[in-house]
Amino acid sequence: MKGAVTPQGAADKAVQRGAGMAFGAGVAWALAAGLLWGLVFVAPLMLPEYPAALQSFGRYLAFGLLCLPLAWWDRAELRQLRPADWWHALKLALVGNLLYYLLLASSIQRTGGPLSTVIIGTLPVVIAVVANRRDAARDGRLPWRRLWPALALIALGIALVNHTELQAVLADPARDVAGYALGALLAVGAVACWTWYPLHNADWLRAHPQRSPRAWSTAQGLATLPLAALGFAAFWGWSAAHGSAFPLPFGPRPAVFVGLMVAIGLLASWLGTLCWNAASQRLPTALAGQLIVFETLAALLYAYLWRGQWPAWPSLAGIVALVAGVWWGVRVRPQPVVAQAHPD
Numbered sequence: 001m002k003g004a005v006t007p008q009g010a011a012d013k014a015v016q017r018g019a020g021m022a023f024g025a026g027v028a029w030a031l032a033a034g035l036l037w038g039l040v041f042v043a044p045l046m047l048p049e050y051p052a053a054l055q056s057f058g059r060y061l062a063f064g065l066l067c068l069p070l071a072w073w074d075r076a077e078l079r080q081l082r083p084a085d086w087w088h089a090l091k092l093a094l095v096g097n098l099l100y101y102l103l104l105a106s107s108i109q110r111t112g113g114p115l116s117t118v119i120i121g122t123l124p125v126v127i128a129v130v131a132n133r134r135d136a137a138r139d140g141r142l143p144w145r146r147l148w149p150a151l152a153l154i155a156l157g158i159a160l161v162n163h164t165e166l167q168a169v170l171a172d173p174a175r176d177v178a179g180y181a182l183g184a185l186l187a188v189g190a191v192a193c194w195t196w197y198p199l200h201n202a203d204w205l206r207a208h209p210q211r212s213p214r215a216w217s218t219a220q221g222l223a224t225l226p227l228a229a230l231g232f233a234a235f236w237g238w239s240a241a242h243g244s245a246f247p248l249p250f251g252p253r254p255a256v257f258v259g260l261m262v263a264i265g266l267l268a269s270w271l272g273t274l275c276w277n278a279a280s281q282r283l284p285t286a287l288a289g290q291l292i293v294f295e296t297l298a299a300l301l302y303a304y305l306w307r308g309q310w311p312a313w314p315s316l317a318g319i320v321a322l323v324a325g326v327w328w329g330v331r332v333r334p335q336p337v338v339a340q341a342h343p344d
Helices: 007-041 052-070 075-079 083-111 114-120 123-134 144-171 177-207 213-241 254-282 285-290 293-307 313-330
Strands: none
Touching: 007 083, 007 114, 007 254, 007 293, 052 083, 052 213, 052 254, 075 213, 083 114, 083 177, 083 213, 114 144, 114 177, 114 293, 123 144, 123 177, 123 285, 123 293, 123 313, 144 177, 144 285, 144 293, 144 313, 177 213, 177 254, 177 285, 213 254, 254 285, 285 313, 293 313
């Protein structure tokens, strides 16, 4: 009968609907992660007198301690992790947590926020390009002819915001141009760390689709705890040995410092990682990499709110270009890679 739907056709449509729902859920999880991660760009501005190392170790010490009671929820899942899994979590914690935030906080304190934010904002471009070559066999390849317009819009948006910030620094004789340049270089180091992290985190999650993203987030927090505790103790000892006047362990505003570390440890580190893990299980890595731009947009919003000023027109145009690039990018779907037959 003309127009009749075969059982196979109905099954194919059901699979397509399921894939579409998973895709939409993945984008929503990535958006939630970006909104939460954007908070970490404001903390260094709120604590300008605190060394970046203390902020990094403090944040992840709070994250690790918070994960101790949270681990009780996922104790059955965590018991199933092998030593190789814990070793992988430890590497992710070192590079994607401690080292990344140490570089980022140091950068933000030297640049004032927006420049570091837009340099980190290159992550969607960097990760998408790397993942589109590295993970094509697993995730499919995003067609370059359709992907490049999205990447170009994101790059344009980053360039416009960066231009505005750089002009403001050059016009202000009180600003330290050398410190500003060092801050930019530190942000590039942070980009390298967080290009490595989502690729290797996605490798584990895609290889273990049956594992809970929440349990894996908690596992990374538990792996971070000893590293952060050692780092905090080492910083305290180094400061004491060099006669630092900075009051330790919690600085001149202990209530603000501890409260902020606990807040971003819970919201950005644990809940943000949980949301990102959920997105990484549902989306190709190249596409998920583009959606890190949500973090950039949230961080810019929070930074301008903290400054109490409206962004200049070039920055607004850059933000619009970033949003347009994301909108274009999420419309591009991966195509399976067909293996070439051997000529013999």
